[in-house]
Amino acid sequence: MRKWVARGGFALLGLVLLAAIGLATWEPFFAEPGRAPATEQTYSAEIVRSEFGVPHIYGKTDADVAYGVAIAQSEDDFFTLQDVLAMARGRYGAIAGEDGAAVDFVYHLLDARGTAQRHYGNLPADTRALFEAYATGLNQYASEHPGEIKLARLFPVTGEDVAAGFALRQPFFFGLNGVIEPLVKGEPLRPEFGPPIPSSAPAAAPSADVDGEAVPRTTASRALPLHMGEDGAMAGSNAFAIAPEKSGDGVTRLVSNSHQPLRGGVAWYELVVESGEGWHFAGANFPGSPFPFLGHNRDLGWTNTVNRPDLVDVYQLTLDESGTRYRLDGEWRDLETRTVTLPVKVGPLVLPIRRTVHRSVHGPVIINDRGAFAIRYGGMDSVAQLDAYYRLNKARDLAEWRTILARMAIPSTNFIYADKAGNIAMFYNAAIPDRQQGPDWRSVLPGDRTDLIWQDMVDFDRIPQLVNPASGWIFNANNAPFSAAGPGSDLSPGDFAPELGIETKTTNRARRAAKLMAETPVIDRANLERIKYDTGYERTGYVAQMLDEVAALDLKAEPDLARAQALLATWDMTADSKGAADALALLMIKDFMSAEYQNKTWPDAREKLAAAAEHLTTHFGRLDPPMSDLLRLRQGTVDLPLDGGSDTLRASTTWDVHDDGRLALRHGDSFLMFVEWAPGARVRSQSIQPYGAAITRPGSPHFADQTPLFVRHELKPVHFWRADALANAIRRKTVTNR
Known part of the structure; x- marks a missing residue:
């Protein structure tokens, strides 16, 4: 009997060990294997490091440069790049546990992969070439440094993988997390996204979740670490543009002063790029991008501040008794439903957590104890921003640059612009839905009417924009666009329809900037620095x-x-x-x-x-x-x-x-x-980061x-011009995938 018990105990121990081994190793084999870009293209780039290690990347073609960007950024921050790529593959929970699984849930909820699959192939060939080259550089670095890889079978990646990361992260810059989080948790929406969902809302039919839960409570209810800052997009940025007639010395000035997390997937990475095809730009990107998002080229520059337009509409659906159909225009339609597996790292184990995601014709659907709610947002199901940013990098004057921005391909963020011709401008860029008049778009809308499901964006000319104001200066500090250039130059809120959902709040930073700039007769370099580094508060508001x-x-x-x-x-x-x-x-x-x-x-x-x-x-x-x-x-x-x-x-x-x-x-x-x-002179720029180029x-x-x-x-100097970069170089090397 004792032998039998002992044998049984060993057998049970063996089963436990087998289960533990399985939970420690299943995820890479379960995950869809990565694919290398389907190209035999050879790339070559030169990486010149400045005295502060900032990479200056040169190549014959734009694609060569994008390949070099991937190598340089991997050298400095491969750790974060892997996190970003894991998010783009729905596998971040295998690295970051519950917080990562929350991101993976949203990846599936928003159908980031499907968005990339549907639209990446329709991008212009030269844009796709940029992303394929970037993916090639990432794969090469991973192959040459296997000891740094923290998630098996994450590589190789393709340009489509990188595009999926864009589709996932972009909506969080205008606060989509502020809608998804409370809906997933079954909590009332915050007032800026409409009045609270009433507690008397009819209960939804049970979800078809395999574990019987209507809401993914253990993972997707975690905070979503994708937004701009701890408290969301309003956490900040400043931007200033000064026209030559206001600067005192005839110099046009642009100040980019973004406020981002100092580490992680939306921390800035500085670089200078130059190709034989005319791409020459200095600025910064986020991990996972082949091009800068802000900065300047020879002729013009821009910076961004996060805006908070109402780009999100929430609809309450009526489900049938089975919970598998919703009513629309008096008819029942099938709710799209699929079950996904979220990897959740817990110590040495990775648990497979099954969750269900839903979709209606409105968009993603979240079912909680209060009902079923569909979400529709500006820029949904699009990766057009990949091409728009690339074209903005290469624009040569205000007219060309504005035409690109007018595509409304970049769903949100203010753009503050300046150029060598002395133009300054502010564009309240936002892919605002073209909503009909009448309904209260700030409330939860009935989900059974197709006439409330908008299809298009408003025309670019309808959004707030200000070009060459009489004051000679423009700023934004995450405030409403109606305080930007001072009395006599500012836009009037009454000129813009309420359906646009333009935010009305201001910030202490905006109050201080408006006051300091308006009371400064000449905003020269010294005064501009004084204003930018101001530490004061106005005794008003909160x-x-x-x-x-x-x-x-x-x-x-x-x-x-x-x-x-x-x-x-x-x-x-x-x-x-x-x-x-x-x-x-x-x-x-x-x-x-x-x-x-x-x-x-x-x-x-x-x-x-x-x-x-x-x-x-x-x-x-x-x-x-x-x-x-x-x-x-x-x-x-x-x-x-x-x-x-x-x-x-x-x-x-x-x-x-x-x-x-x-x-x-x-x-x-x-x-x-x-x-x-400066008049008659080439562009000059200086920059600084809180830490350094090699952030991890x-x-x-x-x-x-x-x-x-x-x-x-x-x-510190940027060394935009190649001669300056070479004169201050501490390292030079050529990289190739031959």
Whole structure:
């Protein structure tokens, strides 16, 4: 009997071990194998590294350069590139666990792969050649560095894989996550996406999920790490353009001041590209792109700030008793339903989690306890932006550039433009649905009427745009487009239909920029730098409300908290680390900003004051440490003081709280570029990044070599022209796939 029990125990142990081995190894074999680009094309590129390691990539053709971009970026950040490619293949959960599986769920929900498959082949041949070359470079690096690969069978990849990544990530720049997350969780929508779904909404018929769950609760309900910042797209960016008649020296200036996460899939990567086919551009891209998204060429340049147009409509469907059909115009239609497998890494194991995704003629469908809801959004089922960005890179004047932007192929983001001819402009770029008048498009719409399912975008001429205003300056700081160029030059909100869904909110950054620029008679280089690095707050809006609520607290019975209240009352309204109350204000203000911009629950003033005071006294032994002791820029062994705050023009927006109580910047000022066209001179530019070119290579000298300049408000030369790049080169090499 004992032998039988022992044998049975060993057998059970063996089964457990086999199951563990299976869970540790199944995912790469289950995943669809990667494919190499179907081309025998040979590529060759020269990569010249500047004194800060920034790659300058040269090639005979544009495709040669794109191949070189992939090699250079892999050398600096192959770690993040793999994450981006895993997202584009629906396999990120095998790397990042539950958070990654949430991305994979959205990948399937939005049909990112299907979008790429349907439309990639219709792109112009030279655009597809760019993406195939880029994929070839990625595959080559992976083949030559197998020890760096963190997910088996991720490579090879094709241009279509890269295109699928674009289809997945683009909607999150205008806040689609703010709709998907609450719907998946079964929570009310935030007010900026319409009024809450009523709790009395009729319950939907059960989903056909294989595990009986109507909502993918264990993975897809996680936060979606695809948006611009911790609190969504409104987390920020600044942009400035100054016409020659306003600059004091006849120079046209453009300032790109994006606020992105400092690491990860939407962190900027700086590069300069030049080909024998006329592609010559300096700027930055995100991992997974063969071309820059912003910057300048010889003749013109642009930068972007995230806008928040109403590009998303939500429809409530009526399902039949089976939950497999929905009613439309009095008839029942089959709900498209398919089951997908999400890999979820848990320790050494990867669990296969089965989930169901649905679709109607409206778009993706989410079923929760409140009902069935379909989503339709601007730019859905399109990869046209791949060609549009490429063409913008090569445009030569405002007319050509504007014609490309007018395609409405790039679903969102403001464009601030300047060129060597002295033109400056602002375009509230947005693929806004062409909605009929009458319905409340900010509410949840009935899903049983085809007349509410819009098909086209509004004409480009209907969106807000401003070219060469009389003021001679333009800015945007994630505010409504109706404050951009000062009194007498700004657009009027009344000239734009409410169905366009143009946001009306402003930011402290916008208030400060409008004030500082309007009161500055000559915006020369020095004044422009002063404005860009401003750390001030206006005592209005959420800032004033926070201060008033703290001042109104009755803290007679709490002397310690009363001291914090009294200190905050002395705050000088800046985040420059000079005032005694700056650190306290920095800790306080972020949550109030988020409540204002994201329509979150308004914070309790007493609770926030108490938490900030406790943090400072616990970690610093005082309420008034220098703010620069609290706020730090940290990368490896580098640990430097920072200025700026949440929603100041010098942006230190969000941070990680380290064990020592310091706030390590996570999101804020990132890629910063000043571009200048002087009369009769070639374009000149300078830039800076918070860390360095080799952002995930701790052993590289360029892991954090830009940090001292960044904290001192200093810039480095871009070396746009090849002669300058070669004169300042520290490394040169030629790469080829022969």
